[in-house]
Amino acid sequence: xxxxxxxxxxxxxxxxxxxxxxxxxxxxxxxxxxxxxxxxxxxxxxxxxxxxxxxxxxxxxxxxxxxxxxxxxxxxxxxxxxxxxxxxxxxxxxxxxxxxxxxxxxxxxxxxxxxxxxxxxxxxxxxxxxxxxxxxxxxxxxxxxxxxxxxxxxxxxxxxxxxxxxxxxxxxxxxxxxxxxxxxxxxxxxxxxxxxxxxxxxxxxxxxxxxxxxxxxxxxxxxxxxxxxxxxxxxxxxxxxxxxxxxxxxxxxxxxxxxxxxxxxxxxxxxxxxxxxxxxxxxxxxxxxxxxxxxxxxxxxxxxxxxxxxxxxxxxxxxxxxxxxxxxxxxxxxxxxxxxxxxxxxxxxxxxxxxxxxxxxxxxxxx
Amino acid sequence: xxxxxxxxxxxxxxxxxxxxxxxxxxxxxxxxxxxxxxxxxxxxxxxxxxxxxxxxxxxxxxxxxxxxxxxxxxxxxxxxxxxxxxxxx
Numbered sequence: 001x002x003x004x005x006x007x008x009x010x011x012x013x014x015x016x017x018x019x020x021x022x023x024x025x026x027x028x029x030x031x032x033x034x035x036x037x038x039x040x041x042x043x044x045x046x047x048x049x050x051x052x053x054x055x056x057x058x059x060x061x062x063x064x065x066x067x068x069x070x071x072x073x074x075x076x077x078x079x080x081x082x083x084x085x086x087x088x089x090x091x092x093x094x095x096x097x098x099x100x101x102x103x104x105x106x107x108x109x110x111x112x113x114x115x116x117x118x119x120x121x122x123x124x125x126x127x128x129x130x131x132x133x134x135x136x137x138x139x140x141x142x143x144x145x146x147x148x149x150x151x152x153x154x155x156x157x158x159x160x161x162x163x164x165x166x167x168x169x170x171x172x173x174x175x176x177x178x179x180x181x182x183x184x185x186x187x188x189x190x191x192x193x194x195x196x197x198x199x200x201x202x203x204x205x206x207x208x209x210x211x212x213x214x215x216x217x218x219x220x221x222x223x224x225x226x227x228x229x230x231x232x233x234x235x236x237x238x239x240x241x242x243x244x245x246x247x248x249x250x251x252x253x254x255x256x257x258x259x260x261x262x263x264x265x266x267x268x269x270x271x272x273x274x275x276x277x278x279x280x281x282x283x284x285x286x287x288x289x290x291x292x293x294x295x296x297x298x299x300x301x302x303x304x305x306x307x308x309x310x311x312x313x314x315x316x317x318x319x320x321x322x323x324x325x326x327x328x329x330x331x332x333x334x335x336x337x338x339x340x341x342x343x344x345x346x347x348x349x350x351x352x353x354x355x356x357x358x359x360x361x362x363x364x365x366x367x
Numbered sequence: 368x369x370x371x372x373x374x375x376x377x378x379x380x381x382x383x384x385x386x387x388x389x390x391x392x393x394x395x396x397x398x399x400x401x402x403x404x405x406x407x408x409x410x411x412x413x414x415x416x417x418x419x420x421x422x423x424x425x426x427x428x429x430x431x432x433x434x435x436x437x438x439x440x441x442x443x444x445x446x447x448x449x450x451x452x453x454x455x456x
Contacts, residue, residue, distance in 0.1 A: 030396035037386060037393070044385035051396045054389075 026051045027103040028083060031301045033058075035312045038305070055081060066320040067327035074330035075151075077113035077263060077294075079319060085110065085239060085253065086290040105302040106247055109315050111295030111322065113151060113263035116278070117333060122188065122268035123343035124220065124336045129190050131212040137194035138203035138210075143224050144266065145200045147329060149231050150322045151263025151294045156191075158262075159183045159277035182273035204228060220335055227328035234321050239296035247298050257292045261285055264333075269340070295322070 030051035036042035042058030059081060068079075083104045088096065125136035147153045163180035170178055198206075207225055212218050238260075244251045267274045285291060297315045301308065 026396050027399070030393040034390055034393045034397075037389060044389045047389045047392065049392075051393055054393070 025083070028105075028107050028301055029055045031308075032081070032107055032299060032312070035305070035308050038309055039313055039316070041316060062316065062320070063323060066323040068323050070327035071323055071330050074117050074333045075113065075263060075326055076115040076117060077111065079109070079111045079295075079323070081107055081299075082110050083107055085250075085293060085296055086257065105300070107299040107301060109295070109297040109299065109319055110293045111150065111319075112293040113261060116154060116262045116265040116282075118270065119264055119266045119333055119336055120268065120270045120340040121266055121336055122272075123339045125188055125190060125268075126343075127214070127339055128212075128217055128220070131214060131217045132210050133190070134194060134198060134206055135210060135212070135217070136188070136190040137198045138206040139220065139224060140191060141195070141198060141200055141203035142207055142228055143329075143332065145203075146224070146227050146231050146325060147264060149234055149236050150326055152260045153264055153266060154262035154274075154278050154281075155266040156183065156187055156268075156274050158281075159274040162277040162281055163273075179273050179276045183277060186268055186273050188268060216335065216339070220332060223328050223332040223335070227325050227332065230321050230325035230328060234318055237295050237297045237318060239292045242296060242298055246300075254292060256289045258286060258289050260292045260294045263294055269343075 033042060033051045033054045036055060036058045037044070041062050042054055046054050046057040046061075048054065048057075063079065083106070084093075084096070085108055121140070125140065128135040128139055144153055144155060160183050163183040167175060167178070167180045170180075175181055204225075207221050210221070212221065239250075239257075240254055242250050262278075265275070265278050267278075297318060299308075299312060299315060303311065
């Protein structure tokens, strides 16, 4: 017997909170909540009777004040406060809670990406090259250096590594037909010429000094320098930087985990050789274990109040810088995509034939 | 002027008192004492038998929650807690 489909109905409950958490969740949240209240990130009006809700309200407001909405326009992922470095299903979580002797004495700020944002940068580099010979490499260097602070970036260097590994096993005939050979061939000449010599500091100075003729180039440079300014003083908080002394058991946990999923894919054009290599690698990501998050910062709840406040302040400074920097990066990526769309319109092989991006080329616009 | 200073002082005091009240509530949580304002906890205190019945039922459902034999690991057998299941017609 099969039931008829019915709409799901939600009973209306008055005077009851939206969520009830176990003591397991409430205890650590209360310790963090007190620190956030002292730091002014949470406010007394955030209190609804639940410590988890209290922290969540303060954290949501903090993210909103640091332009999370702008960042969400491009980056598909989340920044969360959690008691575990990896996402656990309900069964795994129950197991962890059953095995633990007491309440968690660590929480983590974790940043992760569900999909890699597509950045087809070829048309942008051509536009910048029209202004100045060094501008494409300088722009690429500063953009990628800053993105690397907050995420794993997949670009032509990763594709080259992947291609080299697979080309070792191919004969001449197979090599001729393979996409791997194209990875090196498709690198724009402007990048090949200067990428080895023009490094971050010089590239940033160059972006500050050059006065581009076109408004598009000026806007691109303005956003990328803005992104750079927000990220100053911050380095990438990879999970592998957390020491065993800091969080016992972390090394074994990380050994079982795979490398982080990339937060973005920088191609020259959608469906190029970089895209093909990424597709091949992406098929096997997470097959041998959970992927490490892109960003992980531990919060030690067992510290005295003042030390805890200092640590929480530093971690929230990092989170704020990340969100603001990614918000500026999102504006840069939107301009890059606009230039690519313009390029597609101008370079259709036959008028009237729409360009059909492959699965990896479909952009995720929503978080 | 004097009145506005007095008003500002009163507001500061209220904010400070609110913050203290929240800190006290959070401290209670860290020591494992649930808020007495929680309506569900209040009802459970008035009727502890209901809690016992719920606990027994919870254990029964926990044993049924996941597929026991032959199914894939982690596959749910019962919907997650809180799901409103429409009745079959």
